[in-house]
Amino acid sequence: MADKVQLLTSIEKKTLIGKRVPKPDSRDKAIGRTRYINDMKLPGMLHGKILHAGVPHARIKRIDVSKARDLPGVHAVLTADDIPEFIFGMARDNRPLKGGKVRCVRDEIAAVAAESEAICDAALALIEVEFEALPAVFDPAEAAKDDAPRIHEGKDDNFNLKYHFGSGDVKAAEATSDVVIDETFNVHYVTHVCMGTSCAIADFDPDGKLTIYSQTQYPYNFKMDLAPALGMHAGDIRVIQPPIGGAFGSKLDVYPYEPVCVLLARATQRPVKLMFSREEEFINAPTRQPVRIHLRAGAKKDGTLTFRDIKCLLNNGAYTSWGPTVPYVMMRTFSSLFRVPDVNIDCQSVYTNNPYAGSFRGYGNVQATYALAIHTDIMAEALGMSFVDLALKNAQVSGEVTPQGAVLNECALAECLTLAADKTDFRAKEKEYAALRDAPGRFKRGIGMAASIHNAGGAKIHKSDGCGTILKLDDYARCTVITGASEIGQGIDAVLSQIISEELGIPMRDITIVNNDSAIAPWDVGVHASRTTFIAGNGAQRAARKARVQILAAASRQSNVPPEALDLREGWVVQEDGGVPVIKIDRILRQMHFSDEPELVMVSDYYEPPSEPEGKDHVGDMSAAYSHAVHVAEVEVDTETGEVKVLKITSAQDVGRIINELGLEAQIEGGIIMGLGYAISEELIIENGQVRNPNFRDYKLITSPEVPELDLHFIESHSSTGPMGAKGIAELPTIVIAPAVANAVHNAIGIRFHNPPMTPEKVARAIWEKNSSRAAAE
Amino acid sequence: MSATVEINFTLNGRKRQLTIDAGLSALNLLRDKLDMTGTKYACGEGECGACTILVDGLSVNSCLMYAADFDGRDIVTIEGLRSDKGFDPMQDAFVEHGAIQCGFCMPGMIMQARHLADTNKDLTYDGLKRGLEGNVCRCTGYKKVFDAVADVIGIAK
Amino acid sequence: MQVKPSGTLDEYLAPVTIEEAARALADGRASVLAGGTDLMLQAANGRTPYRGRLVNIRRIAELRGAAITGGRVRIGALTTVTDILNHAELAKAVPVLRQTADKFASNQIRNMATIGGNICNASPAGDMIIPLLALEAEVELASWDGAKIRTREVALEKFFTGPGRTVMERGELLTAVSFAVPEAGHRVRFAKSGPRPALEISTVSAAFAATCKDGVTTNVRIVLGAVAPTPIRARSAEALMEGAECSGDLAARAAKAAAGEISPIDDVRASAWYRTHLTEVFVRRLIEDVCHG
Numbered sequence A: 001m002a003d004k005v006q007l008l009t010s011i012e013k014k015t016l017i018g019k020r021v022p023k024p025d026s027r028d029k030a031i032g033r034t035r036y037i038n039d040m041k042l043p044g045m046l047h048g049k050i051l052h053a054g055v056p057h058a059r060i061k062r063i064d065v066s067k068a069r070d071l072p073g074v075h076a077v078l079t080a081d082d083i084p085e086f087i088f089g090m091a092r093d094n095r096p097l098k099g100g101k102v103r104c105v106r107d108e109i110a111a112v113a114a115e116s117e118a119i120c121d122a123a124l125a126l127i128e129v130e131f132e133a134l135p136a137v138f139d140p141a142e143a144a145k146d147d148a149p150r151i152h153e154g155k156d157d158n159f160n161l162k163y164h165f166g167s168g169d170v171k172a173a174e175a176t177s178d179v180v181i182d183e184t185f186n187v188h189y190v191t192h193v194c195m196g197t198s199c200a201i202a203d204f205d206p207d208g209k210l211t212i213y214s215q216t217q218y219p220y221n222f223k224m225d226l227a228p229a230l231g232m233h234a235g236d237i238r239v240i241q242p243p244i245g246g247a248f249g250s251k252l253d254v255y256p257y258e259p260v261c262v263l264l265a266r267a268t269q270r271p272v273k274l275m276f277s278r279e280e281e282f283i284n285a286p287t288r289q290p291v292r293i294h295l296r297a298g299a300k301k302d303g304t305l306t307f308r309d310i311k312c313l314l315n316n317g318a319y320t321s322w323g324p325t326v327p328y329v330m331m332r333t334f335s336s337l338f339r340v341p342d343v344n345i346d347c348q349s350v351y352t353n354n355p356y357a358g359s360f361r362g363y364g365n366v367q368a369t370y371a372l373a374i375h376t377d378i379m380a381e382a383l384g385m386s387f388v389d390l391a392l393k394n395a396q397v398s399g400e401v402t403p404q405g406a407v408l409n410e411c412a413l414a415e416c417l418t419l420a421a422d423k424t425d426f427r428a429k430e431k432e433y434a435a436l437r438d439a440p441g442r443f444k445r446g447i448g449m450a451a452s453i454h455n456a457g458g459a460k461i462h463k464s465d466g467c468g469t470i471l472k473l474d475d476y477a478r479c480t481v482i483t484g485a486s487e488i489g490q491g492i493d494a495v496l497s498q499i500i501s502e503e504l505g506i507p508m509r510d511i512t513i514v515n516n517d518s519a520i521a522p523w524d525v526g527v528h529a530s531r532t533t534f535i536a537g538n539g540a541q542r543a544a545r546k547a548r549v550q551i552l553a554a555a556s557r558q559s560n561v562p563p564e565a566l567d568l569r570e571g572w573v574v575q576e577d578g579g580v581p582v583i584k585i586d587r588i589l590r591q592m593h594f595s596d597e598p599e600l601v602m603v604s605d606y607y608e609p610p611s612e613p614e615g616k617d618h619v620g621d622m623s624a625a626y627s628h629a630v631h632v633a634e635v636e637v638d639t640e641t642g643e644v645k646v647l648k649i650t651s652a653q654d655v656g657r658i659i660n661e662l663g664l665e666a667q668i669e670g671g672i673i674m675g676l677g678y679a680i681s682e683e684l685i686i687e688n689g690q691v692r693n694p695n696f697r698d699y700k701l702i703t704s705p706e707v708p709e710l711d712l713h714f715i716e717s718h719s720s721t722g723p724m725g726a727k728g729i730a731e732l733p734t735i736v737i738a739p740a741v742a743n744a745v746h747n748a749i750g751i752r753f754h755n756p757p758m759t760p761e762k763v764a765r766a767i768w769e770k771n772s773s774r775a776a777a778e
Numbered sequence B: 001m002s003a004t005v006e007i008n009f010t011l012n013g014r015k016r017q018l019t020i021d022a023g024l025s026a027l028n029l030l031r032d033k034l035d036m037t038g039t040k041y042a043c044g045e046g047e048c049g050a051c052t053i054l055v056d057g058l059s060v061n062s063c064l065m066y067a068a069d070f071d072g073r074d075i076v077t078i079e080g081l082r083s084d085k086g087f088d089p090m091q092d093a094f095v096e097h098g099a100i101q102c103g104f105c106m107p108g109m110i111m112q113a114r115h116l117a118d119t120n121k122d123l124t125y126d127g128l129k130r131g132l133e134g135n136v137c138r139c140t141g142y143k144k145v146f147d148a149v150a151d152v153i154g155i156a157k
Numbered sequence C: 001m002q003v004k005p006s007g008t009l010d011e012y013l014a015p016v017t018i019e020e021a022a023r024a025l026a027d028g029r030a031s032v033l034a035g036g037t038d039l040m041l042q043a044a045n046g047r048t049p050y051r052g053r054l055v056n057i058r059r060i061a062e063l064r065g066a067a068i069t070g071g072r073v074r075i076g077a078l079t080t081v082t083d084i085l086n087h088a089e090l091a092k093a094v095p096v097l098r099q100t101a102d103k104f105a106s107n108q109i110r111n112m113a114t115i116g117g118n119i120c121n122a123s124p125a126g127d128m129i130i131p132l133l134a135l136e137a138e139v140e141l142a143s144w145d146g147a148k149i150r151t152r153e154v155a156l157e158k159f160f161t162g163p164g165r166t167v168m169e170r171g172e173l174l175t176a177v178s179f180a181v182p183e184a185g186h187r188v189r190f191a192k193s194g195p196r197p198a199l200e201i202s203t204v205s206a207a208f209a210a211t212c213k214d215g216v217t218t219n220v221r222i223v224l225g226a227v228a229p230t231p232i233r234a235r236s237a238e239a240l241m242e243g244a245e246c247s248g249d250l251a252a253r254a255a256k257a258a259a260g261e262i263s264p265i266d267d268v269r270a271s272a273w274y275r276t277h278l279t280e281v282f283v284r285r286l287i288e289d290v291c292h293g
């Protein structure tokens, strides 16, 4: 070995950046070795289950748990009477267990801890509850009325959150418009459907400190949010994050099952595991926020956009999680997707007796873009333009600042539009298909485009949007990176390892990422807002650079080559010029460690992105980078059955710079397919507050045969702030696809769908109605 | 009292003898009684494929199979899917093609892919898409899964 | 853990012959287990509580397999949907069975699900039932009369009495389904609602059978699934077509007539309107396919 090394005269720099790198944890997952939280057992562990109200609005007249308590194998049965009135949630409107009255079908009214899930089920069946039904309200417009039933007592009305943003003079701008389009959209309930159902395991130590095994994607603020639900100090909570089966935003808040699980553990002084069945998951896990969007906007004859005036009404549901806060992002899209100086936006959320929404990949932008990109297509049609030309006419250029203060550095919107149009022959096909719309024939083809913008450098919705990193190298040049950034399947393990490998010249397999224990890893705001590659990536790069400086300084002292002339490559310290090997990295690390002035390479970094929180006026450059994506959908509509077959999706997305091409493609492909479900098949059907389709049979995810041809194009705009130039990418694909499909369907059959999903029945019905009214007119 | 059954079967190449409740599902036998958690629960209704195992060489949803019916059969789960050379080529291909994200659906997906490779001589790319229709994945867009399977079976797109 | 058996399960038997099975069922306190793809869930959610004894018939070799003899097709109750997909001879003689099997559930379910289970489950949306009705199939039932096996044959059309209900008596076992090989030129086709190619519980399914010779349609059978409490024959639409010249708007008129014969419900999967609409679309398309295709 040593001899061989002597022969090395030059070591070239090899880079993993931009390469196709498998996720480091994927091998274990492929062989069934990964222990997900759903798979875990602790010694002495009990199982927990919750009794949900099942009725949307009612007074609890009587609840009797005595029979359940007497069942052999039952260790504890809790109701609201057994615990103090712990209040939690974003609007402080939620409790772990509800007493007095229930406000939606999910409401947790009792919980059992027992030796097995079967015993839990048997115990739940023994709980006697008598409800007195209260008048319920499910439509936010109804709930907004003065005489509507109150969801939360002590409040004057059912209004929850309100948002307003205004810039310029919308009235005056309208007067200068040649075309004004006024449309209302209703976007529906969908849910995350993580393949691993919700699960928590709570375990107290004898001092009353809690360890919670959790699926959370924001471990640090999770402690802060969980603590009040338990009457605990957040400092006494340790969060361990075993591998999980997906999150997509659903684990960005505390939901009642989590404190309930902990309360059961506290009551029994045993570890308790609480896991949802699939049916429970469909009914009780958060949804995407449904919104009614009224969008009025104008343009001049030449296509110059003049103004947008927007009103949104959000069905808050019974309690407040992230759902009703999505206007923060919706407003951003309304004010920044294309250049439009005069904007007025009002959003309101109103409590109802429905289940409630959380954050979900795209966080409001899915809803906003659905409306806005269809609206833009309608506008283009009215102006006799193609979508792409109207969009290009109003596309911002690098450096432009949007009305809400977003600085669009490295803006590649026009490039995305042009590329997507060129790759699909968009303008010609759009014309051709529109001309064939009324020709005979059962199948109609259509093509449609949509675009959007999203934060791509974090989102400063908290005081800090930072991420801590601790990096150490041992005597063998094995590197451990302890980061606040969680892994939820998105692949941060690969990206961070690549960046570290690049900076330190060590192979990926020598890098271990530790990011699953709040007692070990430093703070991070959480995996959301497409921020992790950007923020944690920057953090990891900065930490690695500190370690690099330390190593090069030692190598320089030893070799008398100035540190600037040294580099780290392939496990070696080399001379930058010519790659002449100087010393192996592990060797220099040992020398540093066991010298007269011993030192270890262990560095830390806290990265805070250069962004600012919005002011009360909703102005502020809240992300360190922004990015655009454009999708073109090509569809075939069966005009008889109403089936929409998506044939091909072409995507052009500004990714800043490719770090892991495999992971990038995986995120975009997955995002597109998830968004496709939103467009054509997925809907959580909630009628009178009840979930009607809590199963895979009737909640239709896209399955493999329905996957269209995917043609992905990446535009590298090289973000000046991103790690190696990268931007965050994971939400845009889900955001843009649905309106592209809707515009394509319109191109095919001349019908707009303002209320997704475009299910066969909905499409068939619309075609039938159109034909009927046409026949009647003739 | 629930009826019990004695079953003798081969699990991942080893003979097993157990006494179980007659109504127990194969999935619960594997996960709860044998602590073999590679096989996943994600719906318990045959709709998602996360629980796919091979029974006498055929893929089935273990959540719908009675464990009692294991008797006399040859069972392979994700933990036992190996080739002479080490891991099953399907497992390697899924890793190399980047087909795995959260990975929760993947044990089932890989077992079904193995079944497809074993039972269909002239599989086409479209045929393999159809062959995976009983396996839901929420993370990937399935595309990399198709590519991995196509690679192992040796079919071009 | 997720599966909570309901009803009592106090005995488990796995007979290997029809006689053993019939004896095991004789006292009427037994549940039959075939592929289990319906039973496992229905027992768990209490829809079909266990009757005490679980009789697993999957070990009865003589119940599995399909054969064509003397101009009749006979398919054993335990024949799986995958078996039907892979049965070359069957696919040649009666292509509609493979066509239907291909639209059935998923690969994993097809590997377990049996044709007997599909029939006995008696769902109005049971897919295999639809072409079998168009083929005017009969089912064979076996039971133990205390001394020997008693068998009877029932026309499939007379078999169903409601959703999940049949004329089968408690001690009876369905052993096979059989039908005459369609005469030359008698074509049978199946259609099922999408948009997925298979993994769907039918919102509407339909089968059409007819001989179209010299421009005249005879031997017409129209079967509709998921649009009434049981699968149904659309008799008036059939009558309208029988002996008629298959041209002009016959297909459209027959389709309309068929849509008039159904009693669809509104549910989470589809409205009655859509079920009616799809029925008309499917019947028309199937007729066009068989008569002009």
Ligand SMILES: Cc1cc2nc3c(=O)[nH]c(=O)nc-3n(C[C@H](O)[C@H](O)[C@H](O)COP(=O)(O)OP(=O)(O)OC[C@H]3O[C@@H](n4cnc5c(N)ncnc54)[C@H](O)[C@@H]3O)c2cc1C
Pocket: B045, B046, B047, C031, C032, C033, C034, C035, C036, C037, C038, C039, C040, C048, C057, C077, C078, C103, C104, C105, C106, C109, C112, C113, C114, C115, C116, C117, C118, C119, C120, C121, C125, C126, C127, C128, C172, C173, C174, C175, C198, C199, C200, C201, C202
């Ligand atoms: C995910 C999923 C998808 C599905 N998709 C479809 C589909 O596309 N189309 C469709 O038609 N069905 C579908 N089904 C339903 C089911 O798979 C079929 O009805 C299947 O054919 C049932 O057969 P089995 O052998 O599994 O029956 P089992 O579950 O074993 O039995 C069903 C019922 O029939 C009784 N029984 C079974 N065999 C006999 C016999 N020989 N004699 C007397 N009684 C008997 C049982 O006691 C039980 O009550 C689906 C089911 C699932 C879970």
Ligand code: FES
Pocket: B040, B041, B042, B043, B044, B045, B046, B047, B048, B049, B050, B051, B052, B061, B062, B063, B064
């Ligand atoms: S868990 Fe068995 S198919 Fe979903």
Ligand code: FES
Pocket: A195, A245, A246, A489, B099, B100, B101, B102, B103, B104, B105, B106, B136, B137, B138, B139, B140
């Ligand atoms: S990889 Fe996460 S569900 Fe498939």
